Amino acid sequence: MVGQHGRRLAYEIICNQFGELVGKVIQCLLFKGQLSLPELARFTEINITQLRNCLLVLVQHNCVQGFRVEAEGVGLNPPKVLTSYVSIMRNILHRMRFPKFLMLVREDLGEEAEALIEGLLEHGRLTVEQLIQRAAARSNKTESEIECSLRETFSVLVRAHYIERCPAPEPVSPSRPPPETKKSRTNAPNRTVENEETRILAAAAPMEAERFLLGLPDTGKKVMDEDGDMSITDVAPGQKRKRDALTTDGKTKALIESTEVLWRVNFEEFIRRLRHQACVKQVRSRLEPGAGSILQAMLEATRASETDVKQRFSAPLTMDAIMQAVRATPDGRTMTMERIRMALQMMCAESVGFVIKQSDPVTQYVINLEKIIEAARKFELEGIILQRYGKETCRIFRLLCMKGQLEQKQISDIALVALTETRDLLYKLLKEEYLQLQEISKATDHAPSKTIYLWRVNYPCIVEHILDDMFRAASNVGLRLAHELQQEQEVLDVLRKFHHSKTSKDAPAVTLTQSQHEQVKRIRRVATILEASLLKLDDNIMLFHDF
Secondary structure, eight states, X not given: OOOHHHHHHHHHHHHHHHOHHHHHHHHHHHHHOSEEHHHHHHHHOOOHHHHHHHHHXXXXXXXXEEEEEEEOOSTTSOXXXXXXXXXXXXXXXXXXXXXXXXXXXXXXXOHHHHHHHHHHHHHSOBOHHHHHHHHHHHHTOOHHXXXXXXXXXXHHHHHTTSEEEOOOSSOEEOOOOOOOOHHHHHHOHHHHHHXXXXXXXXXXXXXXXXXXXXXXXXXXXXEEOTTSOEEEESSOTTOOOOHHHHHHHHHHHHHHHHHXXXXXXXXXXXXXXXXXXXXHHHHHHHTOHHHHXXXXXXXXXXXXXXXXXXXSBOOOEEHHHHHHHHHTSTTTTTOOHHHHHHHHHHHHSTTTOSEEEEOSSSOEEEEBHHHHHHHHHHHHHHHHHHXXXXXXXXXXXXXXXXXXXXXXXXXXXXXXXXXHHHHHHHHHHHHTTSEEEEEEESSTTOOGGGEEEEEEEOHHHHHHHHHHHHHHHHHHHHHHHHHHHHHTHHHHHHHHHHHHHHHOSSSOOOOOOHHHHHHHHHHHHHHHHHHHHHHHHHHHHIIIIIO
């Protein structure tokens, strides 16, 4: 669930990339939910022409989804169909991860695939023909020289599910839910917005058979041509068509697909692969590198069967399938059967539980993805508490995670912390909403002497609290980076002119003074630190929000 700080971060991302005017539109959609064009015009006070252009930009870059709502007519008037718009929060947050997406596809499929993904990330939605034109312009080659290679790379990207067809532009959605009461609107505004987004995106999504379909679907019937061959045609069964007419139809379909079918990046596939990488990293750090390599091979073998980004369990694999998958990897070629069995036993141990062993009817192994991600989250939570509050507090928190709920005296005895210090640390964690206190009274008067006080960890509440802190920190880091760059804008302009004078013979010579050199070094150092912090924060946001 994304709170106010998460929406604020999404608003700042759009403002930085598309300007204040587009940011004003997305701000209304983020904080007010689905809105029609007249409602947006009233809230933003932007004229209709500019507002339409802003919405076109947001829809083009997959940040807003339009949909039609069937409103009941009044009296004898027929029903009206209104077009409304809803923001896609997760796609806006994914814009921080574009460098990670490019690095991932480059390592997997090479530089040409990276260039195609970069074009789709830069422009949002493109046809195959537009991708070819962009690649030709960047490589100083003709389209005919690179078309064949690019189409093959494009097909590989679609088959790997890195690219998908765009959803329906304006699907029909059920009528808006009834207005919420003041109490419900106060308690759960974030959940309402997310439910709207999920409901509308589900209505707009293409069927799974069409989502990664290369080529237009055939709607004709098979008939026998004059040469006795079976061919697809859209004419009546009793009619015949010449071979050249069939060839023309095939070329027409290919032309339509290249010029009219829009494609976009499939963010779900990138998040799924990043989730797998996080699982492998957790197993390697918790157990040993060999177990991580085996888990990576198992994830690769079961990836095609995953239907959800946050899937809890993988498909089952037999020992023979695991052996075959491991031996196909560079790290697994030298692994013996005994080494693989020992690693699986280690991951199946009751204290670990990363892999589940099933023995009915044959022995199979299932990856517990939810358990691995939960272990990674707890590791990060303990690191945050250790850094903020110290070793004793982290020890108490870890103890309550293991035992469930305990009394203050039990916590003091087991954690080896003084009773008074334990009380202070517990109330500090209670104030920061890391812990909850439950009263169990033995009498009806709730006298303290007859009441048991149990401390426990409210894990879902902690995750939501930590995630909100991360969104706020990422927003602050982004604002600080923009402020630092704005402060040194004059020096950065001189630096750009300096680089241009070196690369262009016609440009006038530009030199930097000693003070300007020092300013450039400082801003580079500050920008590197802030960008690295933003990348680390984004890794944790993905762990707690997307994985």
